Each structure stands twice: as C-alpha cells, then as structure tokens.
Amino acid sequence: MIRIGQSNDTHRLEEGYKLIIGAVSIPHYKGSVGHSDGDCLLHTVCESLIGALSLGDLGKLFPDTSVKFKGIESSLLVKKVMSEVKNKGYRVLNIDSTIFLERPKLQEYIMEMRQNIAVLLEIELEFVSVKATTGEGIGIVGKEEAIVTESVVLVTND
Numbered sequence: 001m002i003r004i005g006q007s008n009d010t011h012r013l014e015e016g017y018k019l020i021i022g023a024v025s026i027p028h029y030k031g032s033v034g035h036s037d038g039d040c041l042l043h044t045v046c047e048s049l050i051g052a053l054s055l056g057d058l059g060k061l062f063p064d065t066s067v068k069f070k071g072i073e074s075s076l077l078v079k080k081v082m083s084e085v086k087n088k089g090y091r092v093l094n095i096d097s098t099i100f101l102e103r104p105k106l107q108e109y110i111m112e113m114r115q116n117i118a119v120l121l122e123i124e125l126e127f128v129s130v131k132a133t134t135g136e137g138i139g140i141v142g143k144e145e146a147i148v149t150e151s152v153v154l155v156t157n158d
Ligand SMILES: [Zn+2]
Pocket: 009, 010, 011, 034, 038, 039, 040, 043
C-alpha cells in the first residue's frame, strides 16, 4: 500500500534566535522561534510522515514535547518518527517540501538541506525535493514576520 501525508508549519521570526532550516544553520539577523531548535522544515518532514501513517501529531506521538524535547535538535525528532514508520513496516518513497521565507536567499543551502533529509529518511537524494519561495513583500512571510514550510510525503509498505 502507498500512503500520502502532508504538513504545514509556521514559526515566528525574531532577533536573537538561530535560523535552522533542514538541519542547516543559516546566518541571518533573525531566527525561528519555537520548540526544539525551531527547524520549521524538519517539523513538516516529521508531521507529514506522522500524517501518512495516521499517528496523530508530534504532540500526540511525543506527549512531553513541551518539556523533554525543549531545545532538542529537530533531526532527533525525525529519527524518532522514522523509527515509528519502520516499526509499522513502511519506508519513504519521496518527499517534496516548500519553504516560504522572504530573506535570506536560500539557494546556496538547498542541496545541504536535501542531503540532510535524504540521510534522515534513508532515501536517495533524487527522492528529496526542497523548494524555496518568498512572500512577495506581503503577508507574514513577505513582512519577514514568519517562516512557513510545507511538506508532502509518500510512504509504502511494499
Ligand atoms: Zn514547528
């Protein structure tokens, strides 16, 4: 069986926080506010997988997210979700993600993000897509108030 999952995540951008996207630390005057390391992209990687297998959401899978997982690297959350995926006999076929961020330009970081996600999901690079777009100067993205990410994933138990 093939199953699909999707996820959308938003984090506030503020000065004094790190900007970590897809496990890549990006120099910028503003960073992503949130639980763990604020890695908005890896959060949608996690929650799209959780959605594909109807596991609830991150909070349901890890009830103590607010305490135990505060400050945790999001890549560790992905690993935990992947162990659930494998426990259920599934593997990832491909994933397609989009990052909505006004600044900085992300082009030079995209390959490293794809490589990080490929390793975490145990698939080849060609099956990992990461795209970046801006908010055209309007809305929460365009005004640099937030980073938004979306992911869609396919898993199979064949
Ligand atoms: Zn998040």
